[in-house]
Amino acid sequence: xxxxxxxxxxxxxxxPDPVDDETVERILEMGTxxxxxxxxQPWKFVVVRGEEVRRxxxxxxxxxxxxxxxxxxxxxxxxxxESYDRTKDAQAIGACIQxxxxxxxxxxxxxxxxxxxxxxxxxxxxxxxxxxxxxxxxVIAFGSPAASGGGGARKALMDVVLAxx
Ligand SMILES: Cc1cc2nc3c(=O)[nH]c(=O)nc-3n(C[C@H](O)[C@H](O)[C@H](O)COP(=O)(O)O)c2cc1C
Numbered sequence: 797x798x799x800x801x802x803x804x805x806x807x808x809x810x811x812p813d814p815v816d817d818e819t820v821e822r823i824l825e826m827g828t829x830x831x832x833x834x835x836x837q838p839w840k841f842v843v844v845r846g847e848e849v850r851r852x853x854x855x856x857x858x859x860x861x862x863x864x865x866x867x868x869x870x871x872x873x874x875x876x877x878e879s880y881d882r883t884k885d886a887q888a889i890g891a892c893i894q895x896x897x898x899x900x901x902x903x904x905x906x907x908x909x910x911x912x913x914x915x916x917x918x919x920x921x922x923x924x925x926x927x928x929x930x931x932x933x934x935v936i937a938f939g940s941p942a943a944s945g946g947g948g949a950r951k952a953l954m955d956v957v958l959a960x961x
């Protein structure tokens with residue numbers, strides 16, 4: 797597990813190889829094992845593999861080339877109908893997304909968490925036809941990697957640990 801956490805990197809170029817249903821289901825299921833406040837599981841998902849819809853989504857972000865290259869993506873939503881505390885629900889969804897990224901990595905695939913697309917979240921919600929209660933939190937683009945990730949430089953612990961008492 798530690799190796800998976802340490803070696804996962806954002807992948808932004810993909811081979812066209814399709815991702816099968818079983819693989820998508822496994823990724824989603826692992827996402828749902830994330831912790832959530834009161835175990836309210838506030839996440840909802842839309843899986844997109846069709847080329848036409850992916851192209852439409854691609855137009856909503858300056859990272860559209862990534863969505864066009866990826867054979868699959870998962871849009872992740874916070875469902876206000878399941879919400880009890882916005883901050884905690886958003887944190888739970890972050891944990892859910894990280895679970896999915898790590899699962900994708902474990903399966904030998906690659907992924908990137910796309911957040912810039914949130915600037916057009918209303919358009920994305922309309923394109924995907926989600927209920928009013930669902931707010932876009934991120935889009936995960938994934939597939940077989942066609943390039944390796946970046947170096948993934950991290951700040952030194954001494955720069956992020958404020959105190960050790
Ligand atoms: C909230 C959030 C939003 C992000 N949005 C984007 C994005 O819109 N486009 C992109 O290429 N990468 C995006 N990323 C990926 C980050 O750039 C990446 O995780 C960071 O540079 C560290 O690299 P690594 O994932 O390879 O360790 C996002 C990551 C997070 C957590």
